[in-house]
Amino acid sequence: MQKELKDNGLGNVEEQMTTNPIAARHRRFNLIDFAFLCTSFAIASWCLLTGGVLGTFLPANHLMSACIIGVCMGTVIACFSVQGCTKYGLDQYVLLRAPFGINGVRFPVTLTIVIGLGWNTIILIMLASGCVTIVDAIYPLDESTKPILLRVFGFLGVLITFLISQTGPLGMKILTRITTPLLLFIMFVMFYMLFTKVGIDKIFSTAPGSPWLDPKISYFLGIELLFGLAMGWWPFLGALGRLANNNRAYYWGFWIGNGVIFGLMAIVGGISGLIFNTFNPPDWMIPLGGFFLGLVCLGFLALANISSTVIQVYPCAMASKQFDSMSSKSWRFLLFLCCIPMALVATIIPELYYEHCPSILAFCATFFAPMCGICIADLVFLRKKEIDVKSLYCKAKGSKFYYWKGINWIAIFTSVAGFLFYLWFLNPITLEYGETSPFPILLNATVPTVAFTCVLYTVLTKLITIPAKKGGFK
């Protein structure tokens, strides 16, 4: 009876709540199940936001192809780097102990927390902006009241996120079951409105409001930003990928859910952003949907935003457990710590921070493209996908992944070199391509960075790590 309760069609639930490996025999997510799981993870308010960012500087035909190309390519590269999670049923942070070391894994963990919370704050400000728009539509506000309300709603958003996150995966599951259909509803309504109210001719003839001088630069920057978003999936791929019962489900599931379906959804936000020249969804929902429908969609979007922030803050708090000083702290305390920076930004500089949303997208690629390159070199090319799982869990000096006092300094050095290499191509803050970058712009910034870190890590490992008999390479 107890066995039946544990294994209720979704695999052993208790195993999935720990960082212990899940053997393939205990996993129940086949290709279709896994594609649905990835779709519900990918479809969130960030679809409208990221598409909207592209809509401000790309015409319709370019933004459509940029949405699909960028996110699909990035997703496949990111999936390729951590395929070991599916092979052994490992949590990503456990798998990353192989390239970064037992203690060095805190480096990618820290980056994950920073980017995760940074992205969450954007979503919270979008939530606050939507709430201000709703209040303004019902009871017109004067301009001096709006910034105050924006901060109040931002703070309330953090508070609600903190309260719901405490319920853990159960709360997320219930929330996504409600919000995913609501978001799909918003997408279809807005898609219908775009083609009936605006019309296909106007969509394809509208010029973007803030294009770069060179249309080629606009186009490749669009692809690059969606690449950045796909790189932003990277820290979460392992947590989901270990539930897929084989790598066919893993690759195709992510490709369909996080790639194609996400891309299609981003197109809706993108076209709206193009027509209304703003990447902020609350700004175009009432003009597009009309007063009543617009308000309903804004209400749904607010709920979806809460769902997105809960989904993101949960892995950030989980990741913080990788630090010894945090592992014994209560779950509530970890969530509280994660919520503090979000509350500070949402109440002090919401407008300034929200304006730089495209930079957050670019920063995802800046940080995670080098990580992908290192994982591909270490786990796929050097270890040939064969990992000593026991050593991943052994924190003693004798572990193969102890390297130098628990840290693989080669991986850390390569990561930093990768960040600098990316910055050589593209400045994530100004979104300007470097004039001195060595390759033509057609190559974008993410792919060369992944390739560079992959080669650098392989060379340094063969020159230093393997001769020093560290890392358990054969």
Add this chain to the structure above:
Amino acid sequence: MNDTDTLDPELLKQIEESECDAGRTETITLSEAIILFVITFVIFPLLGYLSY
């Protein structure tokens, strides 16, 4: 004594099961992988180029 001997017996059992099952997770065929690669890295960019 091997360092891995200090691991929890339940964890060790799960690790052995996971390593034992690792082979059966690799079900994607070469042709499927090529199709995925070609769609993503050839056809989509080509369509993008044509739309440009």
